[in-house]
Amino acid sequence: MSIFKANSVSVNRAELAIVNDVDLQVERGTISVLLGANGAGKTTLLEGLSGVIRIAGGTIELEGQPLQRARPGARARAGLGYVEQGRTVFRELTTEENLRVGLHDSADISEAYALFPELVQRQDVPAGLLSGGEQQMLVIARALLTRPKVLMIDEMSAGLAPVIVGRLMQTMRKLADEGLAILLVEQFAALALDVGDRAYVMRRGRMVYDGDCKTLLDAPDKLHDFYLGSANTEG
Numbered sequence: 280m281s282i283f284k285a286n287s288v289s290v291n292r293a294e295l296a297i298v299n300d301v302d303l304q305v306e307r308g309t310i311s312v313l314l315g316a317n318g319a320g321k322t323t324l325l326e327g328l329s330g331v332i333r334i335a336g337g338t339i340e341l342e343g344q345p346l347q348r349a350r351p352g353a354r355a356r357a358g359l360g361y362v363e364q365g366r367t368v369f370r371e372l373t374t375e376e377n378l379r380v381g382l383h384d385s386a387d388i389s390e391a392y393a394l395f396p397e398l399v400q401r402q403d404v405p406a407g408l409l410s411g412g413e414q415q416m417l418v419i420a421r422a423l424l425t426r427p428k429v430l431m432i433d434e435m436s437a438g439l440a441p442v443i444v445g446r447l448m449q450t451m452r453k454l455a456d457e458g459l460a461i462l463l464v465e466q467f468a469a470l471a472l473d474v475g476d477r478a479y480v481m482r483r484g485r486m487v488y489d490g491d492c493k494t495l496l497d498a499p500d501k502l503h504d505f506y507l508g509s510a511n512t513e514g
């Protein structure tokens with residue numbers, strides 16, 4: 280059974296239907312990659328799943344528990360972690376203070392530094408001064424300290440150097456291998472498909488592909504068609 284399921288989810292923005300009737304599942308110990316052109320509706324879907332926006336229809340389940348009516352905080356406490364697009368660090372706070380936001384004073388944050396040793400020497404530096412890669416590590420580490428069962432990350436790789444993207448992808452693989460269920464939104468497909476298990480592609484608010492990553496990796500033309508809309512087959 281999938282740990283996380285979205286069934287027929289629709290999400291509106293300003294009364295416009297942006298995401299229509301989307302099904303999605305994420306399994307424990309796997310990486311699901313959600314691809315799609317700019318404007319396809321990926322962020323809107325994640326905002327609906329995390330509770331930032333109230334969904335217009337459908338259901339969301341985590342370990343069988345319905346979440347579609349729960350507030351974002353309750354979804355987080357149920358185990359749904361969410362790293363928003365745009366690396367939203369508290370710029371004036373140090374790395375260490377960012378990691379401690381929302382935790383008890385005595386909370387052990389050594390795991391964050393163990394996962395991303397790069398952050399150790401940056402612990403007293405205001406997060407606004409970190410590189411893009413370090414900021415991404417910081418927001419991922421902060422999300423992990425809340426001990427999510429499912430982690431959704433929006434545009435993890437945007438604007439980062441390939442070597443950093445590769446580093447982050449390997450970390451995603453490690454976290455999945457330890458049991459986490461990961462939903463990774465990416466606009467740049469190749470590296471994500473290489474590290475991922477299951478792939479989804481959205482186009483104009485609808486899911487146009489749900490299948491394994493390898494199939495898409497081996498058929499770049501097919502992926503290209505999904506982005507441009509000339510493919511109409513599923514699976």
Ligand SMILES: Nc1ncnc2c1ncn2[C@@H]1O[C@H](COP(=O)(O)OP(=O)(O)O)[C@@H](O)[C@H]1O
Pocket residue numbers: 292293295297315316317318319320321322323324
């Ligand atoms: N605040 C908003 N109000 C109305 N429409 C929006 C808003 N934000 C995004 N949209 C529209 O929703 C669609 C999907 O956007 P988005 O979910 O950000 O796509 P993606 O993350 O795949 O790039 C786009 O057509 C975009 O113009």
Ligand SMILES: [Mg+2]
Pocket residue numbers: 321322323364433434
């Ligand atoms: Mg987006």
